[in-house]
């Protein structure tokens with residue numbers, strides 16, 4: 627039943643250590659499945675990798691990390707790309723499809739620190755590093771005595787900033803740390819009750835170009851597809867999509883499956899955590915999308931849109947500030963980027 631494999635497949639990847647690990651992981655699985663196929667990885671830098679001096683929520687722009695990979699696929703220089711599902715836009719650009727959702731790793735957020743074992747141990751005023759508005763809102767609501775400071779860069783950069791003493795602790799996705807063999811840096815895992823994960827966190831997805839060259843990539847990648855993980859991702863991402871699918875808003879959405887039943891929980895907040903609403907629902911896992919819509923509706927009747935409008939105007943203000951700073955800097959003869 628294994629379909630005829632091509633003699634060669636090319637995976638487009640960002641060059642960060644995590645992206646490369648993920649591409650290599652898929653390459654190794656494909657090589658095992660199709661030993662006669664030569665699977666290669668081409669590394670490339672994206673705009674998202676280049677902009678390091680502003681928080682991602684301020685840079686904005688969907689697909690900041692995927693554009694260059696998509697160009698390579700559209701031009702036939704690559705056949706597939708491996709992404710963290712969390713970073714993928716809700717709707718792929720015309721001409722691309724999601725071919726497989728892989729088995730989810732740990733979806734939780736991890737607490738990483740030299741001196742402290744958990745958020746509860748941090749003294750008042752301690753600096754916690756994260757650039758995720760979701761993590762920021764959740765921590766601010768529960769631990770108002772802590773100070774949240776933006777943290778950007780790839781995993782190694784973030785850990786180096788912690789090690790240099792710039793933060794008392796940082797919050798990272800457990801999945802990324804585990805993939806890079808850095809699980810021993812995790813001091814504790816945040817329960818979904820403390821830090822409800824982002825839609826798709828811990829899950830890898832494979833994007834392909836819709837090409838008409840007779841190669842059925844979906845069938846080829848089917849052994850890498852994980853049905854449960856795909857169902858929870860549909861429910862989680864639906865909630866996000868209803869509210870615009872932006873990463874400029876603090877939104878969490880996390881589903882689990884027990885037997886054939888799905889449990890979906892979601893949360894929307896203001897970045898400072900002062901307003902926060904939650905909703906949850908249970909239903910057949912097969913109705914993942916309907917469950918997502920149901921939870922989104924439960925959030926909507928609690929004025930999710932009002933909360934999000936406040937976030938977006940704040941983000942627009944921050945953008946304006948960043949742009950003014952950029953203009954002022956370039957007027958002074960130096961680039962802010």
Ligand SMILES: NCc1[nH]cc(CCC(=O)O)c1CC(=O)O
Pocket residue numbers: 710711712713797798799801802826827828829830
């Ligand atoms: N936005 C960055 C990003 N995208 C995916 C992961 C982690 C791995 C995953 O969720 O699959 C991370 C890093 C982080 O949140 O610490």
